[in-house]
Amino acid sequence: MPSGTLLYAQSGGVTAVINATASAVLQEARARRVRVLAARNGILGALREDLIDASKLPIAAVRALAHTPGGAFGSCRHKLGDLETDRAKYARLLDVLRAHDVRWFLYNGGNDSADTALKVSRLARAFDYPLTCIGVPKTVDNDLAVTDCCPGFGSAAKYTAVSVREAALDVAAMADTSTKVFVHEAMGRHAGWLAAAAGLAGQGPDDAPQLILFPERVFDEADFLANVRRVVDRVGWCVVVASEGIRTADGRFVSDAGGGRDAFGHAQLGGVAAHLAGRVKDALGLKVHWALPDYLQRSARHLASKTDVDQAMAVGRAAVRFALAGRNATMPVIRRTSDAPYRWTIEAAPLEQVANHEKTMPAGFIRRDGYGITAAARRYLEPLVRGEAPPPYGRDGLPKYVTPPQVAVARRLADWDG
Amino acid sequence: MPSGTLLYAQSGGVTAVINATASAVLQEARARRVRVLAARNGILGALREDLIDASKLPIAAVRALAHTPGGAFGSCRHKLGDLETDRAKYARLLDVLRAHDVRWFLYNGGNDSADTALKVSRLARAFDYPLTCIGVPKTVDNDLAVTDCCPGFGSAAKYTAVSVREAALDVAAMADTSTKVFVHEAMGRHAGWLAAAAGLAGQGPDDAPQLILFPERVFDEADFLANVRRVVDRVGWCVVVASEGIRTADGRFVSDAGGGRDAFGHAQLGGVAAHLAGRVKDALGLKVHWALPDYLQRSARHLASKTDVDQAMAVGRAAVRFALAGRNATMPVIRRTSDAPYRWTIEAAPLEQVANHEKTMPAGFIRRDGYGITAAARRYLEPLVRGEAPPPYGRDGLPKYVTPPQVAVARRLADWDG
Numbered sequence: 102m103p104s105g106t107l108l109y110a111q112s113g114g115v116t117a118v119i120n121a122t123a124s125a126v127l128q129e130a131r132a133r134r135v136r137v138l139a140a141r142n143g144i145l146g147a148l149r150e151d152l153i154d155a156s157k158l159p160i161a162a163v164r165a166l167a168h169t170p171g172g173a174f175g176s177c178r179h180k181l182g183d184l185e186t187d188r189a190k191y192a193r194l195l196d197v198l199r200a201h202d203v204r205w206f207l208y209n210g211g212n213d214s215a216d217t218a219l220k221v222s223r224l225a226r227a228f229d230y231p232l233t234c235i236g237v238p239k240t241v242d243n244d245l246a247v248t249d250c251c252p253g254f255g256s257a258a259k260y261t262a263v264s265v266r267e268a269a270l271d272v273a274a275m276a277d278t279s280t281k282v283f284v285h286e287a288m289g290r291h292a293g294w295l296a297a298a299a300g301l302a303g304q305g306p307d308d309a310p311q312l313i314l315f316p317e318r319v320f321d322e323a324d325f326l327a328n329v330r331r332v333v334d335r336v337g338w339c340v341v342v343a344s345e346g347i348r349t350a351d352g353r354f355v356s357d358a359g360g361g362r363d364a365f366g367h368a369q370l371g372g373v374a375a376h377l378a379g380r381v382k383d384a385l386g387l388k389v390h391w392a393l394p395d396y397l398q399r400s401a402r403h404l405a406s407k408t409d410v411d412q413a414m415a416v417g418r419a420a421v422r423f424a425l426a427g428r429n430a431t432m433p434v435i436r437r438t439s440d441a442p443y444r445w446t447i448e449a450a451p452l453e454q455v456a457n458h459e460k461t462m463p464a465g466f467i468r469r470d471g472y473g474i475t476a477a478a479r480r481y482l483e484p485l486v487r488g489e490a491p492p493p494y495g496r497d498g499l500p501k502y503v504t505p506p507q508v509a510v511a512r513r514l515a516d517w518d519g
Numbered sequence: 520m521p522s523g524t525l526l527y528a529q530s531g532g533v534t535a536v537i538n539a540t541a542s543a544v545l546q547e548a549r550a551r552r553v554r555v556l557a558a559r560n561g562i563l564g565a566l567r568e569d570l571i572d573a574s575k576l577p578i579a580a581v582r583a584l585a586h587t588p589g590g591a592f593g594s595c596r597h598k599l600g601d602l603e604t605d606r607a608k609y610a611r612l613l614d615v616l617r618a619h620d621v622r623w624f625l626y627n628g629g630n631d632s633a634d635t636a637l638k639v640s641r642l643a644r645a646f647d648y649p650l651t652c653i654g655v656p657k658t659v660d661n662d663l664a665v666t667d668c669c670p671g672f673g674s675a676a677k678y679t680a681v682s683v684r685e686a687a688l689d690v691a692a693m694a695d696t697s698t699k700v701f702v703h704e705a706m707g708r709h710a711g712w713l714a715a716a717a718g719l720a721g722q723g724p725d726d727a728p729q730l731i732l733f734p735e736r737v738f739d740e741a742d743f744l745a746n747v748r749r750v751v752d753r754v755g756w757c758v759v760v761a762s763e764g765i766r767t768a769d770g771r772f773v774s775d776a777g778g779g780r781d782a783f784g785h786a787q788l789g790g791v792a793a794h795l796a797g798r799v800k801d802a803l804g805l806k807v808h809w810a811l812p813d814y815l816q817r818s819a820r821h822l823a824s825k826t827d828v829d830q831a832m833a834v835g836r837a838a839v840r841f842a843l844a845g846r847n848a849t850m851p852v853i854r855r856t857s858d859a860p861y862r863w864t865i866e867a868a869p870l871e872q873v874a875n876h877e878k879t880m881p882a883g884f885i886r887r888d889g890y891g892i893t894a895a896a897r898r899y900l901e902p903l904v905r906g907e908a909p910p911p912y913g914r915d916g917l918p919k920y921v922t923p924p925q926v927a928v929a930r931r932l933a934d935w936d937g
Binding site: 115142171176177259272275278279302372393396397401402483488489491497498499500 | 529532533535559560563587588589590591593594595596597677680681682684685686687688689690691692693694695696697698701719720790793808809810811812813814815817818819820821822824826901904905906907909912914915916917918920922
């Protein structure tokens with residue numbers, strides 16, 4: 102049994118499969134007889150010395166995490182400043198790591214989390230504390246650099262494509278006397294990955310979604326409305342998928358219904374579909390419905406992609422292996438080796454190449470007219486939503502999700518007043 | 520082979536399983552060697568003589584309808600007036616029925632559709648035209664009289680309960696530093712059946728949804744906000760499920776309050792969840808997210824309840840049997856004979872007892888404080904969401920839904936100018 106403790110924490114927006122990664126981390130660590138602590142609510146749990154003894158979780162609960170959405174240990178939105186600015190915070194963190202003999206730190210999150218993991222690795226080096234830091238990828242936004250795709254995205258993509266296909270059948274049936282336009286709002290602040298995934302719901306120009314609005318393209322209301330009109334005239338109805346982050350030519354977000362900013366300083370969005378629906382109704386006089394699935398799209402474990410679950414578990418296992426091998430400041434990433442048949446492997450990428458970089462969607466993924474996806478996008482996206490991995494259901498007709506017992510680790514330090 | 524034609528049509532808002540009923544109608548009619556025509560877009564297809572020869576559909580397509588959401592033949596929102604007012608319309612309808620030797624008419628819908636079926640039966644009697652009219656139940660609103668439950672409701676209920684359970688795991692993980700309140704808007708203008716179904720997602724008072732808002736209770740904003748505050752203080756986060764039809768003491772729909780002007784000066788379409796989220800944010804200063812699944816909740820065939828699919832098919836088969844037996848002006852309804860084990864049978868109810876009646880939720884289903892469901896509600900609801908009946912999925916990761924070829928029947932009459 103290797104001496105020392107592995108600390109695992111979850112960060113940023115959770116996904117349908119981040120717990121599958123946690124499950125794989127715990128299973129791999131058990132197989133290697135490594136003790137695992139989990140920090141509650143991400144890096145904040147480490148700072149607060151709010152730790153859970155994950156090695157004591159019943160194996161049944163560990164396995165059940167693989168089919169449970171949400172973040173079993175709690176997540177957080179908290180970005181560490183640089184070593185100078187946040188000196189006290191870093192000192193405290195080092196105290197906690199020392200107190201619990203943490204030798205490996207796995208931080209499971211997106212861009213900001215990779216940045217945090219990188220900073221913690223620099224902190225350890227600056228203080229000569231022997232620590233291996235691994236970033237573990239996760240985000241429905243699919244915007245991490247280096248990796249071909251991000252665990253969490255495939256399931257949200259599948260949810261989006263399936264939901265849009267289903268809603269389109271509904272609208273098609275109602276269009277003669279009722280709803281003619283349906284607007285579906287997809288997550289995606291800066292990159293239209295999830296909106297693009299909706300494109301998988303149809304094939305030809307008359308299939309839904311007939312219009313996709315990407316944040317990568319300037320939103321031109323007049324052109325959009327003219328297109329809606331054309332589609333309704335031709336098909337009888339129109340399904341629009343709008344990315345939450347679309348902006349007009351002057352750089353303003355089309356809708357900012359949530360107002361305010363989140364803890365990372367990002368604009369808090371959420372009202373694009375309602376706005377577009379209003380415009381369709383007022384300007385075109387068409388009956389319109391809209392959907393805002395919000396968290397439903399990133400927590401729909403019942404509709405997870407098997408590819409996504411497999412990759413989420415693979416990066417978890419690899420993260421433990423990389424940690425124990427001392428591959429400091431790296432992230433296990435997915436490399437695609439073939440589109441058809443779809444093949445992928447796990448590789449190690451330097452955290453420096455991941456942290457604070459944002460992968461945008463290739464320009465070649467958006468159709469020339471700006472309202473749909475290309476064959477190249479389809480080749481990229483389709484394998485990611487492939488395969489089903491439904492959770493077990495109980496006699497009550499609901500998925501058997503678990504909330505694992507959280508055995509707190511006794512504190513060894515005074516309270517943190519940060 | 521019985522002489523004459525059976526005419527089937529779909530009406531009102533479609534569901535995840537109305538096509539399962541259609542599939543059962545077509546299969547039962549084939550077994551009895553009865554020719555079936557389907558009217559496109561409900562009763563309007565009958566008036567327009569826009570008919571599909573459903574007997575010519577490939578059997579594979581007929582079977583696949585059982586796992587396809589939406590309305591395969593198109594639906595409509597169109598209510599017939601009384602015989603005097605709509606005399607010309609009724610004369611035309613009779614002409615079409617005669618021209619195609621229609622002897623059995625099956626109208627698959629909700630309250631209004633039962634009313635239409637009843638009117639058509641009276642029309643036939645008034646003109647001595649031999650016609651058996653059957654209403655076939657369908658509605659996610661679960662508000663039809665006589666029947667214990669309505670095909671379509673169980674699947675929407677399952678979607679709602681599962682979605683709320685999943686979103687709650689997300690919120691629980693984020694609450695420490697981010698979203699503390701989540702509002703999920705459920706369909707239900709007059710009765711809170713779907714909002715009640717969300718109650719199946721949890722058991723104890725700390726489980727989500729901690730607060731359900733029913734249209735059966737007056738919405739008191741101050742009391743609601745105080746409750747949100749209490750739940751957040753106690754649990755750390757709060758999931759609210761709001762029925763779209765909640766009203767304040769003066770009778771105004773809360774959803775109307777949402778319809779102001781957006782930042783661009785355009786009309787902002789309303790929504791209960793958006794409004795409540797805004798109030799939680801402004802009055803309590805809590806970070807809030809909200810979801811409006813809209814059509815997604817009634818077309819989510821991927822998450823259908825097996826009980827619901829079974830019942831949808833059973834009423835379809837029974838409708839054909841009742842029609843051929845000449846049980847005019849009836850509807851096959853579901854009678855519950857036992858809660859545990861759950862048992863049900865199909866019976867015939869007079870359309871007069873169904874048409875234009877609306878079944879409200881029993882007062883004993885809502886908890887005394889008005890924010891949750893009782894054990895009695897749970898006993899009623901739980902069997903309806905039980906069992907899974909997933910559609911087959913393709914290699915592309917999406918459900919194999921079908922759009923059956925629509926073989927038009929040659930017209931025998933002049934165009935209708937109604």
